[in-house]
Amino acid sequence: MEKIVxxxxLYDFYGExxxxxxxxxxxxVVLEDYSLSEVAEELGISRQGVHDMIKRCNHTxxxxxxxxxxxxxxxxxREQVRRIKQIAATYQAQEITEISNEILEEL
Amino acid sequence: MEKIVxxxxLYDFYGExxxxxxxxxxxxVVLEDYSLSEVAEELGISRQGVHDMIKRCNHTxxxxxxxxxxxxxxxxxREQVRRIKQIAATYQAQEITEISNEILEEL
Incomplete structure (x- = not known):
């Protein structure tokens, strides 16, 4: 999996x-793609400090x-529900497609 | 929901x-249903101590x-997958039933 994904x-699940x-x-830094320097300046800490924080967050x-x-x-x-959705289409099982979509939105 | 359920x-998800x-x-105490006194004796702490630990764990x-x-x-x-499984039966969509069962085992 790509690092950013x-x-x-991980942040979606455990960020709180x-x-x-x-x-x-x-x-x-990670989600909105600001540079370390920009964030460092805004917070009044060093660029290295921001870098270390991100590293520690990833570790946590x-x-x-x-x-x-x-x-x-x-x-x-998610993978299994996507398969269900594909198969539901071949049965034209509209209710199953709808519930699958609901689940995929929640996940 | 029943307290024990x-x-x-909660313990399944966050116990680690x-x-x-x-x-x-x-x-x-909670899963194997030993009494507070039994566990207290085994650990060499007071019954109240065990009680407090459980309370703190629940809080955490x-x-x-x-x-x-x-x-x-x-x-x-889980509720949505159960509904999918019910509907799949009416379509005799065996593959969907199987995947639903796989998901329900994982959940």
Whole structure:
């Protein structure tokens, strides 16, 4: 999986367990693609400080996944629901397609 | 939801985030139904001490759910997959039934 996709997924699942400041920095750099220098300037800390925070956040998020494996579980379910949706189309089972779409939106 | 079902679900999802000792006590009392006194004796602590540990564990698990809502999400998906399975039966869509069962086992 691409690094950025993986980081986004991990953050989606476990981001709320980071501190508010960590969330703010992580969102700016990883999700909104601000440069380390821009974020550093805004927060009044060094570029290296921002870099270290991101590294620590990634480590924390990976640690949660290492313990809980919820991203792994949800990716597997997403794949299975997509298969259901494909098969439902061949049966023209509209209700199943609709529920599948609901699940995929939640995941 | 019944308290014990809720506790079991929360522990399934977030139990790995408790300390090893907390896990041990929680499993004995909540999942395996040992009495507080039995567990207290085995660990060489007071009955009140065990009681407090369980209370703290419940609080911690509920805090994780309050932030991540993964049990809530999981229950909702389980309900939807069950509906898919019911509808699949009316279409005699065996492949969909099988995948639904796979998902329900994982959840």
């Amino acid at each position: 993986e980081q986004t997924l 367990l980071l501190t508010e400041r960590q969330q703010q920095v992580y969102e700016s 998020l990976e640690e949660y996944e290492g313990k809980l494996h919820l991203v792994e579980k949800f990716l597997s379910i | 809720e506790q079991t679900l 985030l408790l300390t090893e000792r907390q896990q041990q006590v929680y499993e004995s 698990l509920e805090e994780y759910e309050g932030k991540l809502h993964l049990v809530e999400k999981f229950l909702s998906i």
